[in-house]
Amino acid sequence: MLDDLRADIEAALDDKYCELRHTAFNGHEVVVGSFPIWHENVLIDRFQIEISLGETYPTIPPTLVETGNRIPRIDERHNSDRGACLFVPIEWMMRRPNLKFLTFLDGPVREYFLAQKYYEQNGEWPFSSRSHGEAGRREALCDLAGIQVQNWSALSDILEGPEPKGHWRCPCGNGKRLRTCHGREISELFRRLSKFSSLEREALGCPTSNASFLSRRV
Amino acid sequence: MSDQEYLQSVLGDQTLTDDSDELKTLRTRRADVESLLRSAFPGKKFSFRYGGSMAKGTLIREQYDLDLIFYVHADEVGCGDTLEDIYNNVAAALGSGYQVRRKTSALRLLGSGVASKGQDFHIDVVPGRFTDGSQKDCYLHQTTGEKSRLKTNLDVHIEHVRGCGVIDAVRLLKLIRVRRAIPVKQFIWELMNIDALNAFKRRGLPEQVEIALRAIADAEVPPNVEDPANPKGNDLSGAVSDAWLEMKAATKSVIRQVDAKGWTAVLGPVSERNEAIRSAVVKTAVAATSAPAKAWWRD
Numbered sequence: 001m002l003d004d005l006r007a008d009i010e011a012a013l014d015d016k017y018c019e020l021r022h023t024a025f026n027g028h029e030v031v032v033g034s035f036p037i038w039h040e041n042v043l044i045d046r047f048q049i050e051i052s053l054g055e056t057y058p059t060i061p062p063t064l065v066e067t068g069n070r071i072p073r074i075d076e077r078h079n080s081d082r083g084a085c086l087f088v089p090i091e092w093m094m095r096r097p098n099l100k101f102l103t104f105l106d107g108p109v110r111e112y113f114l115a116q117k118y119y120e121q122n123g124e125w126p127f128s129s130r131s132h133g134e135a136g137r138r139e140a141l142c143d144l145a146g147i148q149v150q151n152w153s154a155l156s157d158i159l160e161g162p163e164p165k166g167h168w169r170c171p172c173g174n175g176k177r178l179r180t181c182h183g184r185e186i187s188e189l190f191r192r193l194s195k196f197s198s199l200e201r202e203a204l205g206c207p208t209s210n211a212s213f214l215s216r217r218v
Numbered sequence: 219m220s221d222q223e224y225l226q227s228v229l230g231d232q233t234l235t236d237d238s239d240e241l242k243t244l245r246t247r248r249a250d251v252e253s254l255l256r257s258a259f260p261g262k263k264f265s266f267r268y269g270g271s272m273a274k275g276t277l278i279r280e281q282y283d284l285d286l287i288f289y290v291h292a293d294e295v296g297c298g299d300t301l302e303d304i305y306n307n308v309a310a311a312l313g314s315g316y317q318v319r320r321k322t323s324a325l326r327l328l329g330s331g332v333a334s335k336g337q338d339f340h341i342d343v344v345p346g347r348f349t350d351g352s353q354k355d356c357y358l359h360q361t362t363g364e365k366s367r368l369k370t371n372l373d374v375h376i377e378h379v380r381g382c383g384v385i386d387a388v389r390l391l392k393l394i395r396v397r398r399a400i401p402v403k404q405f406i407w408e409l410m411n412i413d414a415l416n417a418f419k420r421r422g423l424p425e426q427v428e429i430a431l432r433a434i435a436d437a438e439v440p441p442n443v444e445d446p447a448n449p450k451g452n453d454l455s456g457a458v459s460d461a462w463l464e465m466k467a468a469t470k471s472v473i474r475q476v477d478a479k480g481w482t483a484v485l486g487p488v489s490e491r492n493e494a495i496r497s498a499v500v501k502t503a504v505a506a507t508s509a510p511a512k513a514w515w516r517d
Contacts (some may be wrong), residue, residue, distance in 0.1 A: 032399035085514050
């Protein structure tokens with residue numbers, strides 16, 4: 001598995017990002033170097049980066065740090081002392097099933113630095129973003145389930161319990177049963193989440209499964 | 219375009235002119251830092267000197283630094299009794315206006331304001347004390363390593379680089395080190411490169427850069443690198459050996475890429491410098507991005 005991971009990283013770097021370098025640090029795979037931002041054969045800029053792929057990658061997405069210190073560590077720039085604020089981890093994991101390293105570079109990493117360039121020039125973040133902290137996590141999960149965030153509590157109850165049944169009330173609050181409402185999205189979310197361990201779900205910021213939860217609303 | 223012309227164009231792109239925004243900002247910040255230190259140590263005897271890539275002529279756009287040397291005169295104790303006191307007092311004074319990152323002997327200045335928190339200002343303040351009244355050699359405090367004191371000479375370092383005869387190659391090799399994030403101090407990387415190119419000053423740029431890279435990639439053991447300002451007293455072998463495996467791996471990788479795909483694969487094209495064009499391309503790129511990830515501030 002480690003060989004597959006390394007091969008995936010090397011393929012991504014050989015393909016498009018030859019100014020990045022693959023190395024290891026404290027037993028983790030790390031990619032460092034200069035990340036170019038291209039659009040239509042125009043090289044817009046480069047940023048110095050470090051990407052860490054932890055032991056639990058790809059379950060837990062990589063972390064990205066802009067090591068050139070060009071970007072202030074402030075929330076308007078979605079950049080903190082712990083690195084770039086790319087996405088709610090579970091949201092990216094659910095929406096991007098192809099977990100190739102190249103997908104990560106071409107997607108969230110490129111988008112993040114492109115947005116930084118836009119911010120430098122125009123003073124505002126060009127893409128929509130999540131609320132800070134726990135609120136953002138809830139928004140992401142509710143979006144994945146297709147329901148409004150004000151119904152988070154009901155969704156959380158379902159995700160923490162046993163496998164949802166079609167006759168249960170949909171947490172969106174319109175009174176319908178799951179099977180005729182958001183059952184497909186919620187079942188898929190539940191199924192994907194159930195593949196993570198409790199620790200992984202905690203790291204991804206998801207409700208952890210609760211084996212002792214017995215009562216279900218009908 | 220030949221490899222020589224291409225590498226010259228890369229160097230040209232990396233050159234910051236005196237009227238560039240980057241250097242103007244650097245000069246303004248330098249004046250601010252000097253003013254701050256003069257206020258912190260009124261009436262005391264010290265000198266400001268300038269080192270780093272600006273003084274050595276190795277400045278590149280992607281990593282430019284000003285070393286602002288703050289040398290207390292040999293007979294002055296008002297800035298601190300010991301070298302460590304001087305280092306700490308200077309750090310405290312700078313802390314009133316900047317976020318200060320403590321390095322082995324220098325103090326890196328970062329932004330501390332609301333809009334600039336953690337932003338690199340490209341200035342290292344290096345506190346020290348002249349060894350005697352001649353004001354040539356000086357002592358620096360070291361926060362790490364076996365010795366707490368380092369003896370050095372700024373003029374020797376500057377002249378060693380300025381007079382090496384291979385400045386263009388040194389700058390390109392610096393760019394490679396920065397782009398590949400090779401974890402070795404620039405000071406040591408420069409010394410290794412200059413040593414490797416000592417007999418090849420008349421060769422073309424592509425050849426010089428490759429010679430310097432191969433001197434590391436093909437070496438069985440780390441080379442002996444001497445500090446020209448203090449060859450007997452300043453042992454650089456530890457710093458070289460710490461980064462040796464990474465240096466070898468990185469230089470081998472670069473050479474492989476040059477052999478397989480040429481220099482453009484290593485250093486790429488130059489960035490678009492016209493701000494109007496760049497701004498327009500950024501807007502187009504943003505508009506063309508479908509379903510971007512939603513940024514999330516986790517704290």
